[in-house]
Amino acid sequence: MTTLSTLNKFKKSGTKFTCLTCYDAMFARTMDKAEIDTILIGDSLGMVVQGHDSTLPVTVADMAYxxxxxxxxxxxxxxxxDLPFMSYVTLPEAIANSRQLMQAGAHVIKLEGGRELCELVKTLAQAGTPTCVHLGLTPQSVNVFGGYKVQGRSDESADKLFIDAQAVVAAGAALLVLECVPADLAKAVTEALDVPVIGIGAGADTDGQVLVMHDMLGMVHGRVPRFVHDFLSDERNTAHSIEGAFALYQQSVRECSFPTAQHQFS
Incomplete structure (x- = not known):
């Protein structure tokens, strides 16, 4: 079984690892067969499962289920x-909601934010609950950003992201996710920190990669995000199956053939 110790060993050895979103038992079983390293039950389920236009309506009960x-x-x-939108504004509710997700079967709680999370990250770490902090484009803050936009392109925003990353790791964060940030910034953060860093639209130099399962199976309506690749339709998926797509993704990340320059931002 993959553990945080496994991911730390991967980082030290330079072995890239995978993460995919998953929301039900059958796809989890299929990812198991493909030996996907980490699974994220993402609040992206609000869009791909529930049909909302953002992650904001998702509840803690949804996530626990x-x-x-x-x-x-x-x-x-x-x-x-994921702890969903507005479920960790105060420390007591954050602790209670984290407990609910851990008791449902999570190994790590994912939060969106920066330095303001330090007290919560420290408290959860002391209570034996590892955290993964999501920086860059954080979908729960889409109304603050004014849309889904690349983050960290200006010197000021890049410096803020770097300082936030250092602060939450110092507070005890076990993992980071960087979404839609310039590849050179993601590389600098990954090299500067001791914890594994997972990227999505953050270039090839992060320790791991994550994609929304529906995206990497080609189930995208409208504009396809730059960082997405359709592994189901890829000619290398000789099994022409979902399990084959998961296995190809695992292989491509491990051998560093995904992501490529066309999937990253500058």
Whole structure:
């Protein structure tokens, strides 16, 4: 079974690792067969499962339900679960909601934010609950950003992201996710920190890669994000199956053939 110790060993050895979103037992079982390293029960379920136009309507009860579904069929992957929008504004509610997701089967709690999370990250770490902090484009803050935009392009915003990353790791964060940031910034953050860094639209130099499962299976309506690749339709998927797509993704990340320059931002 993949653990945080496994991911730390991967970072030290330079071995790239995978993460995919998952929301139910059958896909979890299929990811198990493909040996996907980590699974994220993402609040992206608000859009791809529930049909909302953002992640904001997702509740803690939704997250606990889908986390339990995945956990029942998972044997191989480390499970990360999102705390949804406005569920960790105060320390007491953040602790209670984290407990609910951990009891549902999560191994790591994922939070969006920067230095303002330090007290919560420290408190959870002391209570035996590892955290993954999501920086860059944080979908729960889409109304603050004015849309889904690349973050960290200006010197000021890049400096802020770097300082935030250092602060949450110092507070005890076990993992980071960087979304839609310039590849050179993601590389600098990854090299500067001791904890594993997972990227999405953050270039090839992060320690791991994450994609929304529906995106990497080609189930995208409208504009396809730059960082997405359709592994189901890829000619290298000789099995022409979803399990084959998951296995190809695992292989491509491990051998560093995904992502390429066309999937990153500058």
């Amino acid at each position: 889908h986390t339990a579904n995945v956990a029942r069929s998972n044997e191989h992957a480390l499970i990360l679960a």
